[in-house]
Structures are given as C-alpha cells and as structure tokens.
Amino acid sequence: MINIEKMASVLRALPDPAFILSRSGKYSAVFGGRxxxxxxxxxxxxxxxxxxxxKTExxxxxIEQIELALESGALLIKEYELSNKDVKGLSDEGPDQPIWFEGRIQALDFLVDDEEVVLWVASNITQRHELEVKLRELSDTDQLTKLFNRRKLEADLAVHYETFERHAMPISMLxxxxxxxxxxxxxxxxxxGDKAILTVADICRAELRKTDVACRFGGDEFVIVLPNTNLVHAAQFAERLRARFNLALSHCSVDGIxxxxxxxxxxxAPTDRSYEDTLKRADGALYEAKxxxxxRVISA
Structure with missing residues (x-):
C-alpha cells in the first residue's frame, strides 16, 4: 500500500501544477509543477x-470557474490565457504572446477552513494552441491572396444571418x-493574372473596416461582407472600391482593353430564408453588370 508520505511524494512529482483552491479563490495547497x-x-x-x-477581470x-465546478460537481475543462498584462505588479511591456493553459477543475468532497474547495490542474498548452491557430488559419485562408477562403466566408455568413434575424441589423454583400x-x-x-488578383486583395485589405470580411470566392471572384451597412451605403462603397481597383489595374491591358x-x-432582406438567398441576389446583380x-456596380 502507498502510505501518506509516499502519496505526498507522488503529488510533489506531478509534472503539471495542481492547486487546491477555495470558493473565495484562496490557494490552500500547491502540488507538482516539476x-x-x-x-x-x-x-x-x-x-x-x-x-x-x-487583475480583477x-x-x-x-472565481466563476471555481463556482461552476462546485455547483455542477462534474469535471470542468477550460482553456485560458495568461499574460504579463493579467498579473499584478508586472510591466505591460514583455512578450506579445500570452501563455495558454488547459485547466481541469474538479470539486472536492471536503472543506478547508470551512470553505468548499476544488482541485485545479493547470497544463501549459501554448505550443498546442499555437499549432491549432496556425492550422485554423491555413484552413480558413486562400493561399494566393491570404484573404479568407470560401469555407470561412460561409461560416461567417451563417453567423451574420443569425444576427440579422435576431437584431435586424443591416448586412450587405458585394x-x-x-x-x-x-x-x-x-x-x-x-x-x-495572379498579379492582378493580388492587387485587388491588397486594396480590399486597405479599404475595409475591421468588422468587414473579404474573401476570395474562387478564381477571380471575390465577396465582401459589410455588417451594419444598408444597401445605399454599400453601393456607394462599391463605387469607391471599383474606382480604386480600376486605377490600380490600369496597367493590366490587352490590345488596349x-x-x-x-x-x-x-x-x-426579411424575405431571405438564409444567407444563400442574399448571395444569389448579389450574384444576379453581378451578372447584370456584366x-x-x-x-459597373449594380444593386439587387
């Protein structure tokens, strides 16, 4: 059998740190972290x-996670980041990238100083998180232009359509x-041809707001999503964008064309049953322009 002394040795040898934390957030014990x-x-x-x-936030x-674990009694698994900006007494200057952890939080069946407690095991997952971010970027990004690709666009449009249905916020597409x-x-x-496509992509990056989404839809076709923008303002923006494109592409010509x-x-629109309906109307307007x-710019 393993006695108490040997168990304490096992706990000290844990590679990841394990904390006993009270409901109020007090560190009652610390094990491992070797x-x-x-x-x-x-x-x-x-x-x-x-x-x-x-810091407070x-x-x-x-504390919210500790309370959730105590109330549910189930194992709670959360990913979170910590940076120098989160820790009291540290300068805001330092590494740009935070450290990412996976916390496994489990309520314990005893009290410490008359308070309920949880076991919180923290594992450094920074490398795994960075890899996941890179893979996600690769799966969402067009290789040539570095704009979003069709897969990412369709995922974002589904979210925008839900927002439109719930809040009636105007959302336009080009x-x-x-x-x-x-x-x-x-x-x-x-x-x-690729150089012309890259020119268009660069202008999109320069002209769009942070909330806007630009994607290469396929070949030489692009889609821009403009949240909180009505049809009139979207058409005005499209005209400015067209002028920018034409100026930048003026060197690309064949036989004077x-x-x-x-x-x-x-x-x-309220009659749209999905974002595909809006996209189809924008596509129809494009073919009319052709x-x-x-x-030229045509509004549906």
Whole structure:
C-alpha cells in the first residue's frame, strides 16, 4: 500500500501544477509543477488569493470557474490565457504572446477552513494552441491572396444571418470579379493574372473596416461582407472600391482593353430564408453588370 508520505511524494512529482483552491479563490495547497520548462515553484502562493495575483477581470473569471465546478460537481475543462498584462505588479511591456493553459477543475468532497474547495490542474498548452491557430488559419485562408477562403466566408455568413434575424441589423454583400482577366491569362500568362488578383486583395485589405470580411470566392471572384451597412451605403462603397481597383489595374491591358471590375450588391432582406438567398441576389446583380457592359456596380 502507498502510505501518506509516499502519496505526498507522488503529488510533489506531478509534472503539471495542481492547486487546491477555495470558493473565495484562496490557494490552500500547491502540488507538482516539476516540469521546469513551463513552471516555477508555486509554494509561495499558499495563503494568497487569486485576486492578490491577477487583475480583477481575470480573477473574476477564475472565481466563476471555481463556482461552476462546485455547483455542477462534474469535471470542468477550460482553456485560458495568461499574460504579463493579467498579473499584478508586472510591466505591460514583455512578450506579445500570452501563455495558454488547459485547466481541469474538479470539486472536492471536503472543506478547508470551512470553505468548499476544488482541485485545479493547470497544463501549459501554448505550443498546442499555437499549432491549432496556425492550422485554423491555413484552413480558413486562400493561399494566393491570404484573404479568407470560401469555407470561412460561409461560416461567417451563417453567423451574420443569425444576427440579422435576431437584431435586424443591416448586412450587405458585394460580389465582384475581374473583367477581361482571361485575355490577360491567355496572352501574358497566369503570373500576370495572379498579379492582378493580388492587387485587388491588397486594396480590399486597405479599404475595409475591421468588422468587414473579404474573401476570395474562387478564381477571380471575390465577396465582401459589410455588417451594419444598408444597401445605399454599400453601393456607394462599391463605387469607391471599383474606382480604386480600376486605377490600380490600369496597367493590366490587352490590345488596349484594361482589366476592370464588375460588382453586384445586395442586402439581407426579411424575405431571405438564409444567407444563400442574399448571395444569389448579389450574384444576379453581378451578372447584370456584366451583361450591361461590365465595369459597373449594380444593386439587387
């Protein structure tokens, strides 16, 4: 059998730190944390409160998790970040990237100083988190332009449609493609065509707000989503964007015919049953712009 002394040795040898935390956020005991690559000795925390160590907003989050674990009695698993900006007494200057942890929080069936307590095991998952972020970026990003791809767009549009249904916030879409790009590809090569596509992508990044979404929909076709923007303002923005595109693409021409941009615009309407309905109307407006001579903006 393992006696108490041996059990204490086992707890001290744990690679990840394990904390006994009270409902009020007091560190009652600290075990483990022997993996020196990631952790420092945590014994100095005993007797302190979470609010003594980290700033109010982050401390409140920790207390909320402790309460959730105590109320549910079930194992709670949470991922969270900590940076120098969260810890009291540290300068805001320092590494840009926070440290990510996975917390496993379980209510215990005894009291410490008349308070309910939980076991909180913290595992450093920074490398795993960074890898997950990179993989997610790769799956959401168009390789050529570094704009979002169609997969990411469709996921975002589903969220925007829910927002529209719930709050009736105007959400507009622009769908556009490059006129005469095929002639450029055929006569000057796909490198020249890619250069024109990259020019369009760069202008999108420069002109859009942080809340806007731009994606390469496929080939030379792009979609821009403009939250909190009605049809009139979206069409005005589309005209400014078209002028910027045309100016930047004026050097791309074949036999005197320059590459230009045709744009279709639509806004989510109460009759739309999904974001696909809005996108179809914007696409119809784009084809109307093409039929009417190209290099123009048409609103659905």
């Amino acid at each position: 993996d020196a690559r990631y952790y420092h000795d945590g014994n100095g925390l005993i007797g302190l409160y979470i609010s003594d160590i980290v 982050k401390a409140n989050w920790f 769908i556009f493609d490059l006129d005469h790009l095929k002639q450029i590809n055929d006569t000057q090569g796909h490198h020249a 320059a590459v230009t941009v045709s744009i279709g615009v639509a806004t989510m 039929r009417n001579g190209k290099n």
